[in-house]
Amino acid sequence: MNSLTRRNFLSRSVLAAAAVNTTPFWTPTARATMPMPDAGSPLDAKLDAYIARYMPAMNAPGLTLGLTSAEATLRTVGYGFADTDRKTPVTTDHLFQIGSITKSFVALVLMQMRDEGKLELQKPILAYLPWLPITEPFGVITPHHLLTHTSGLPDNQSIFSSDPAARLAQGFTPGEHFHYCNAGFDILGKLAATLDRRSWRECVTERILKPLGMHDTRPIVTTADRDRFAVGYEPFWDDEVYPRQGRLTAAPWLVMDDTAGCIASTPGDMATYTRMLLNHGKHAGGRIASEESFTLFSTPYIKADDFSPTASYGYGIAVDTLDGHKILRHTGGMVAFASSIHVDLDGGVAAFASINAMQGYRPTAVTEYAVQLLRAQQESKPLPDAADIPDPLEAENAADYAGSFSTPAGKQLSFAVQGKRLSLVAEGKTIPLQHQGGDQFISTIPGVYSKYMFAFGRKHNDAGEGEGTAPLPLVVQVAYGSDLYVNKDWDGPRVYATLPFADAFAGHYRSDSAWGGDARVYVLNGRLMLDGTPLVPLGDRLFRVSDVPWMPDTVEFHHVVDGKAQLMKSGGLDFWRVEVD
Incomplete structure (x- = not known):
């Protein structure tokens, strides 16, 4: 779909950048007046110079950054604008939504419960949550499977549907494949609340935020804190493909308590959090999780190419290597924010960054470069130069x-x-x-x-x-x-058989949800397509959203009136037919 869900951006940072002279926001005047911090060291100057190029190239209104060593916070800083209309600079007090980085908080809360004997990672999830609306035709799902995105459940589907009879349908044997699953971490949040006998908000506050002194962090996104947030931005034309330098607009406000990505924080608090990760769960007042549980948390269980060709996934965190060092990493994508962390366990340094826009990429390049700079400084080596920011208007071939x-x-x-x-x-x-x-x-x-x-x-x-x-x-x-x-070199068929259901299901659909947006269904090469992805028939109205035979994500069409389906259900959301171009 043309809309941006919590995941369909994750590895796109490699595509990111643009010709900066065409941006509608970062005009030469805006670039010249972009709020920038004072550089206090050669490292700061190098990183700031890169970010000053990165933000206009990526069309990012504002960016917040937190750097830490294993001993102390090294720097917290804001760049650009928290509100482009009012020209309000980003400060270190502004809240940014960290998205799926929340998953590591969920995992650590459950690791605490494991330490307390309240949770067995290999026990069936239905033994803890017997009311859970799922089917398990391919095998029993455990907390381990949910923590590692290997349960076989679909990604962005809500636990509870508007249809009381609906169930989350498993697509493969648990443990066989890595399939990023936001629904799984929503389930794990419910598990944490059930085991702790209090809400997720109370649970994570008492177990992580208070012990670490993360007093500026919000466990859920609510309207109560809206005046502390940077304004979030999204594409102005949400029914079109989005070019990097496309026009942006303020996104509608989001209330979010889904533990797949509901935490909002500041760079100072995130420096504190990543410092705890650098210290294997330890902090000044004790431990967030035992050494054994932290080892489980940071063990690479399954390949996770979504993050990088060398990445695997642990419990709520990706485990990777960078320049020969073991790192923990994750990204977060929300309706109007995108975030990244890099935690260099071997080098003893970490970085967090977030931007107040959702355009399909994460500020991964910023946190990676920051960690490389910090590590070089720690090792008294020359500070590395930043990689070039590729121009997306160029293709080698x-x-x-x-x-x-x-x-x-x-x-x-x-x-x-x-x-x-x-x-x-x-x-x-x-x-x-x-x-x-x-x-x-x-x-x-x-x-x-x-x-x-x-x-x-x-x-x-x-x-x-x-x-x-x-x-x-x-x-x-x-x-x-x-x-x-x-073209002239084509030697295949020019005409394909007509699909009997094409006229009923093809069309333009929209969702009122902030996570939904726009979707177009059409026939290409004799196949039904959803915004470029093939739909494989599984029944009269049900389709798998992929050629991959084990993929659990589906769409279903309903309410055929005068030969046209009026509703498409996808990812737990309702998309209604609209008769517009």
């Missing part, structure tokens, strides 16, 4: 996509290349395209070919092309929504 493509009905698209930049030439206009990774591009002009991505396809690889250092197969087609355009 842009020339692969140049040329003309057409449909059987005579529609045509032409793509021109200049250096590493690809443009669409259509309707008398030249439209710069932003590279989304792989063979995908999007329009950078609102309202002009901006409903869908351009997804290029290559010739079937039957000669080893594209393997190792061999050249990639030829580009022979490009899809834009339901239209398939092919």
